[in-house]
Amino acid sequence: MFENYIIKNSDKNTLGEPEKLASLSEVHSSIAIPEGAGFWKKMMAFAGPGLMVSVGYIDPGNWATDIEGGSRFGYTLLSVILISNLFAMLLQHLSLKLGIASGRDLAQACRDNYSKPVSFVLWVLSEIAIAATDLAEVIGSAIALNLLFGLPLPIGVLFTAFDVLIVLYFQQKGFRIIESIVAGLMGVILLSFIYEMIVSQPSISGIMGGILPKTEIVTNPGMLYIAIGILGATVMPHNLYLHSSIVQTRAFKRDDEGKKSAIKFATIDSTVSLGIAFFINGSILILAATAFHQNGHFEVADITDAYHLLDPILGVSLAGVFFALALLASGQSSTLTGTLAGQIVMEGFLNIRLQPWLRRLITRGIAIIPALIVAILYGEKGTAELLVFSQVILSLQLSFAVIPLVFFTSSKKIMGRFANSKTITTLSWIITLVIISLNVVLLYRTLF
Secondary structure, three states: OHHHHEEEOOOEOOOOOEOOOOOOOOOOOOEEOOOOOOHHHHHHHHOOHHHHHHHHHOOHHHHHHHHHHHHHHOOOOHHHHHHHHHHHHHHHHHHHHHHHHHOOOHHHHHHHHOOHHHHHHHHHHHHHHHHHHHHHHHHHHHHHHHHHHOOOHHHHHHHHHHHHHHHHHHHOOOHHHHHHHHHHHHHHHHHHHHHHHHHHOOOHHHHHHHHOOOOHHHHOHHHHHHHHHHHHOOOOHHHHHHHHHHHHHEEOOOOHHHHHHHHHHHHHHHHHHHHHHHHHHHHHHHHHHHHOHHHOOOOOOOHHHHHHHHHHHHOOOOHHHHHHHHHHHHHHHHHHHHHHHHHHHHHHHHOEEEOHHHHHHHHHHHHHHHHHHHHHHHHHHHHHHHHHHHHHHHHHHHHHHHHHHHHHHOOHHHHHHHOOOHHHHHHHHHHHHHHHHHHHHHHHHHHO
16 A cells, blocks of 8 residues: 555666666756856856755754854854855765766765665665754744744644645746745845844954954863854755755756866855855854843853844844744745755665655654654753754764765766866865764763
8 A cells, every 4th residue: 555655766777777767857957058158147047956955054953053152152153154164065066066977966876886785774864864854944943933923832843744735836836946935035034134234233343353263162162062063063964965966957968068067057056055054154143142142141042032132132123023034934945955855865775756745744744743742841941952952963964974975076987087186085085074073072072
């Protein structure tokens, strides 16, 4: 009976071997690239995947660390957010390059190059990471609904189940529609924080000083712990799978010149989008530093407390509303990309595809059940702690996505002429080791 809900991808070629199906086959090469067009027309055709990836860097799971960092230490940890984003820019470049040059997404590349047991373990870890991401989205959206409309947290958690229908409806309308929705939600978040920056009037000299790294970040244990949290939550594992797939929705020529051009435009799209994510993440920390740290509120680490304190401290009536609105948009945009990442991971590792509605119900159910139990039993404090725990799970899984990505993109057998140069390979491994080391420290500190 369960077979009725599975679309089997078991077509074989003339040699009896399984066909290598295109990533997200229903939308693969579905967006035309204008031939002979100028730079800006081509840029607009390639724009979109970068924004979809960047929402993972500003999802509700990142807000708590940014708020706590700003309230406790002012602008100092702004440099950590900048370094984190530079790391992310390189890793997302490697991800899009893998998809464009090899024609395989990261999950498919793992299945192609690793044994079945290894691929299965990597699939399980990826599914756990996506469930943890979904958990953060559920909690963030529920908190936002509570702040904006007074919905009790358990009701808000249940309400998030309905976005399954919204996602499925728009998936049938074409990939550009999904990209446009994410861009619109990203615009809401961006405009909300532009407003917050205007009304909070942060110190420009303080911001400029915060961008420069300080040795105090390493020598101060409390500061180092939050810095590790910011770095540890930076690169979301599901984003690496996602980006390597959705760049293939563009109908570029699959020869060397076409791939070279596609990598160039996709990298610009990714880098600019992650620059926007840096502004938003930085704005959360700057807002906390200006509104809380400078006014003696050094222990604001909770999203709900931040919402309630903003209006009276800044002396304006809409600061809290825009803050909560941005949080809701963050949770909903992350939902869209998380759904796609789940599909990509399942298809790539297992070469089978669940019906979208069933896949979404399973992942959302896994997220809703623990969030609902905690919301009912422990309320706001419990959901805040569960939000932090979801980030620990993501930190644990991250290395299992980054290491294969760097390995594959450094291989001439897989990438051909587009394999990483020695400089990029060395830099990538250094960044990978830094991220893994910091995540191990974060995990140890959190658990023990």
